[in-house]
Amino acid sequence: MSYPHNDMREFVDDLEQEGELTRIKDEINWDLEAGAISRILSETTLGRSVRNGGQPAVLFENVKGYPEGFRISTMTHGGVKRIAMMLGHKDPDSANYRDLQDLYLEKVSYRTKPNLVSSGPCKENKMVGEEVDLYRFPAPMIHEGDGGRYLCTWTVVVTKDPDSDWVNWGTYRAMINDRRTLTGIITPGQHGLAIYRKYEARNEPMPFAIAINPDPLTLFIGACKVPAGVAEVDVIGGLRGQPLSVVKCETNDLVVPACSEIVLEGIMPPGIRLPEGPFGEYQGYVASPRDDRLVYMVKAITHRNDPIVGLMNPGLPVDECGVCMAVSVAAELKAELKRCGVPVVDVNLMPESGTTLVVVSTKTPAHGLPHIIASVMEASWGMVAFNVLVVNDDVDVFNPAEVIHAWSTRVHPERGIHVRRGRGNPVSTWGSPEEKLNLDLPCILYDATWPVTWPVWDVPRKSSFKTLYPERTQEKIMSNWKEYGFK
Numbered sequence: 001m002s003y004p005h006n007d008m009r010e011f012v013d014d015l016e017q018e019g020e021l022t023r024i025k026d027e028i029n030w031d032l033e034a035g036a037i038s039r040i041l042s043e044t045t046l047g048r049s050v051r052n053g054g055q056p057a058v059l060f061e062n063v064k065g066y067p068e069g070f071r072i073s074t075m076t077h078g079g080v081k082r083i084a085m086m087l088g089h090k091d092p093d094s095a096n097y098r099d100l101q102d103l104y105l106e107k108v109s110y111r112t113k114p115n116l117v118s119s120g121p122c123k124e125n126k127m128v129g130e131e132v133d134l135y136r137f138p139a140p141m142i143h144e145g146d147g148g149r150y151l152c153t154w155t156v157v158v159t160k161d162p163d164s165d166w167v168n169w170g171t172y173r174a175m176i177n178d179r180r181t182l183t184g185i186i187t188p189g190q191h192g193l194a195i196y197r198k199y200e201a202r203n204e205p206m207p208f209a210i211a212i213n214p215d216p217l218t219l220f221i222g223a224c225k226v227p228a229g230v231a232e233v234d235v236i237g238g239l240r241g242q243p244l245s246v247v248k249c250e251t252n253d254l255v256v257p258a259c260s261e262i263v264l265e266g267i268m269p270p271g272i273r274l275p276e277g278p279f280g281e282y283q284g285y286v287a288s289p290r291d292d293r294l295v296y297m298v299k300a301i302t303h304r305n306d307p308i309v310g311l312m313n314p315g316l317p318v319d320e321c322g323v324c325m326a327v328s329v330a331a332e333l334k335a336e337l338k339r340c341g342v343p344v345v346d347v348n349l350m351p352e353s354g355t356t357l358v359v360v361s362t363k364t365p366a367h368g369l370p371h372i373i374a375s376v377m378e379a380s381w382g383m384v385a386f387n388v389l390v391v392n393d394d395v396d397v398f399n400p401a402e403v404i405h406a407w408s409t410r411v412h413p414e415r416g417i418h419v420r421r422g423r424g425n426p427v428s429t430w431g432s433p434e435e436k437l438n439l440d441l442p443c444i445l446y447d448a449t450w451p452v453t454w455p456v457w458d459v460p461r462k463s464s465f466k467t468l469y470p471e472r473t474q475e476k477i478m479s480n481w482k483e484y485g486f487k
Contacts, residue, residue: 001092020049043318047318081095084099114244134301140309143286143313152182152212169232214259217239221235221328224325225329233255250265261307264296266296272295274295316354326355345363359390365449370390387443
């Protein structure tokens, strides 16, 4: 296998070699069919590898109405094994979320500046000015009822802070409005919006570039919570162990991955909004109405021969972004909690929850621990991003069955449930229109730990294979398991 992958095509080839990708040569319609297939894959994969019952990534090689070679990829980051391959895990088949969080934290502290090259594959074809046509590419109509065709769902948007040298690479969706403009939402708390507001306050347009389907690590980091002021491209280089090759845009001074399949570039004008949405959201609902959103005026497009459009299909869990966040965001939160002295063992941002529930296990429960965790999130990210469930360390936070069991049997209905208000996510499904508008959204904090004041004999003993049988009995049974005829 290749590592690091220099572009999405290398990654696709490796996924195919490892049985993690299927090429569909039958004609597939960009209008709902590609989206419907990717939705089924998302809902039945649950982050697993193909070997463990998950579904493969897909490359649609024959898109209705488009030239031969114009393709769509989906679910490239949709399984634990795929993330392990992307991060360079030594044994991707054995990888789990805990392994990948540790590997991510081991590598993410390194910084390597990019390598600026004079040209790259993304410059093989160019459209400038009146030649620009976003419909040239097989942008899918992903869900029935979407406000339009979304060319940008699994992309990286490049913007530069006007007050410093900081360049942000973030993942934000964008819908085609017409052949030369896109509209899209960037939620409060995301760095791209903070940067745009600086330009808008000065009544200046903000230059942007959008890299569609660059290398897999770039897509992964675009969905991470990299701190403000830190350039994601340097983090990507650190994870790769070598510089990422970047190339300058045609109409502005921004740089993009030279390996990108397609690059859109232009300006985001101040004070102008156009309708965008509705859209099937990552929480599993059509949660945001059609509303006036930010506008991307595309001045130039460059692309590779036979370009591949990336499709990430948010909806009923699990989707690709959720799998990525269960590694990166959960790992960052775990590290931050430890830095703050919180006695954390494991952290899981559950993909099955639509990334709305973070589960934290601890060896030493304490009164108010869920509030402390929420406060750390608010201090680190400027918002309380998730509901919080705290459990004892006898619960495997990466096992949904154990999490549900602990939540339903250990949370006291009166003293174990707390509501906390704060700056939240405007697409949170439980929020009222007023709460979303004012960004004053509640989150729920669950304490599923046994009270520290209870004597040992009052703490219920878990009734399971691992707790109610002698170790010698367990070892004998497991060593003879296959001989008994079990899988």
